[in-house]
Amino acid sequence: MSRKSKSIEDTRNMFKKMTTKATDSKSKHQFLVSGHKFNVDTFYSPHKAVGSGAYGVVCATIDNRYNRKVAIKKCSNAFEDIIDGKRILREVRLLQAFDHENICPLLDMIPPTDPHKFTDVYIVLNYMESDLHKIIYSRNKLTDEHYQYFVYQILRGLKYLHSKKVIHRDLKPSNLLVNSNCDLKICDFGLARGLDWKTELTEYVVTRWYRAPEIMCSHQDYNEKIDMWSVGTILAEMIRGKPLFAGDHYIHQLNLIFELIGTPNLKDDLECVSNVKALKYIQKLSPKTTKSFEKYFGGCHGATPDAIDLLKKLLRFNPNKRISVDEALEHPYFRALHSEKNKQSADAVCEKEVSYDWEFKCKTKKGLKQQMYKACVEVRAESQAKWIEHQKNASKQDKNIKNEH
Ligand SMILES: Nc1ncnc2c1ncn2[C@@H]1O[C@H](COP(=O)(O)OP(=O)(O)OP(=O)(O)O)[C@@H](O)[C@H]1O
Numbered sequence: 001m002s003r004k005s006k007s008i009e010d011t012r013n014m015f016k017k018m019t020t021k022a023t024d025s026k027s028k029h030q031f032l033v034s035g036h037k038f039n040v041d042t043f044y045s046p047h048k049a050v051g052s053g054a055y056g057v058v059c060a061t062i063d064n065r066y067n068r069k070v071a072i073k074k075c076s077n078a079f080e081d082i083i084d085g086k087r088i089l090r091e092v093r094l095l096q097a098f099d100h101e102n103i104c105p106l107l108d109m110i111p112p113t114d115p116h117k118f119t120d121v122y123i124v125l126n127y128m129e130s131d132l133h134k135i136i137y138s139r140n141k142l143t144d145e146h147y148q149y150f151v152y153q154i155l156r157g158l159k160y161l162h163s164k165k166v167i168h169r170d171l172k173p174s175n176l177l178v179n180s181n182c183d184l185k186i187c188d189f190g191l192a193r194g195l196d197w198k199t200e201l202t203e204y205v206v207t208r209w210y211r212a213p214e215i216m217c218s219h220q221d222y223n224e225k226i227d228m229w230s231v232g233t234i235l236a237e238m239i240r241g242k243p244l245f246a247g248d249h250y251i252h253q254l255n256l257i258f259e260l261i262g263t264p265n266l267k268d269d270l271e272c273v274s275n276v277k278a279l280k281y282i283q284k285l286s287p288k289t290t291k292s293f294e295k296y297f298g299g300c301h302g303a304t305p306d307a308i309d310l311l312k313k314l315l316r317f318n319p320n321k322r323i324s325v326d327e328a329l330e331h332p333y334f335r336a337l338h339s340e341k342n343k344q345s346a347d348a349v350c351e352k353e354v355s356y357d358w359e360f361k362c363k364t365k366k367g368l369k370q371q372m373y374k375a376c377v378e379v380r381a382e383s384q385a386k387w388i389e390h391q392k393n394a395s396k397q398d399k400n401i402k403n404e405h
């Protein structure tokens with residue numbers, strides 16, 4: 001037996017052992033990541049902590065079966081708060097349906113040993129080396145080509161989401177994962193939702209600095225254009241090297257926006273101010289005109305005329321007049337990138353149905369836990385099927401090599 005086929009045999013035996021005990025505590029081991037205990041399958045071994053956010057700690061991990069790096073996001077005490085728990089499940093259910101090169105893929109989940117007693121949820125994702133926040137505030141100097149390529153990839157990911165009527169609702173640099181070859185993938189779908197979902201839209205979405213004005217000015221009456229506003233603030237942040245509108249609170253946020261783009265013309269844009277409090281506030285403001293984007297982003301910041309034109313179209317107060325994702329992809333700023341070949345792959349639409357019926361089964365913590373367990377088992381089954389497929393292909397290749405000799 002050749003060395004290669006022996007190693008496949010070994011892996012196969014190892015896999016058999018693992019699958020028979022997929023949810024058995026003996027097939028798991030524990031390690032600490034930034035003080036957080038990770039209890040995961042033994043084929044995952046720790047590499048380094050890479051990030052943390054409101055809902056989880058993320059650890060770069062080696063998946064020893066494939067010998068590849070993955071990222072495991074641990075969401076602790078996932079059922080303490082139903083709203084937070086639903087966010088985790090929403091992220092899982094959405095990622096299960098997505099398959100796009102600019103969206104971070106879900107690779108696996110770790111089913112708990114006891115379906116009734118678990119408190120933590122582990123989501124295994126494709127590993128990415130950094131995120132756009134870290135890149136913007138690192139010493140690396142970004143050029144106009146970087147801005148183009150990053151924004152182009154965000155738009156491709158968004159086109160895919162918006163084609164399925166899903167809004168991300170929390171686009172910001174730290175939710176955009178980036179590799180050293182500048183490949184970008186959108187992550188963190190905890191706040192995402194479908195426009196067709198029969199649940200209410202809420203005001204408390206999008207980290208304040210990246211929040212579109214209509215979220216604050218109209219009552220639960222917004223659409224996918226809120227993501228386009230966020231794209232504008234992200235492009236501006238890359239150009240200026242600091243957040244565009246770093247508001248301390250709701251009113252401060254609006255004031256900063258109006259300082260740059262001017263106060264809204266209530267004759268033309270009244271339709272976007274359905275919140276009476278916001279309307280009264282805007283009516284009291286002394287009118288301000290739009291600042292020169294050429295001066296604000298050009299000059300020492302060096303934004304090109306095309307970048308400035310795109311910014312003007314992304315940062316429009318009225319969402320109906322704001323550029324859509326399809327229009328933005330056709331903008332001259334992406335002339336060098338939007339080739340026929342890239343256009344075709346940018347046109348990829350999400351074909352899998354995004355399931356949301358689980359939302360209605362999560363009214364209690366028990367219901368939520370049952371739904372989460374169901375998701376864990378389903379995702380694990382998909383992941384195992386892929387591993388078996390991978391094994392078969394490896395064994396076929398191995399036979400071919402043997403026959404050649
Ligand atoms: N797949 C990944 N590969 C590498 N790093 C990642 C990955 N996923 C997340 N991270 C890192 O972990 C951070 C937090 O992840 P994520 O945004 O998914 O968590 P969160 O708790 O929902 O965050 P938030 O504070 O935005 O609500 C990211 O900003 C990123 O730096």
Ligand SMILES: [Mg+2]
Pocket residue numbers: 053174175188
């Ligand atoms: Mg995040």
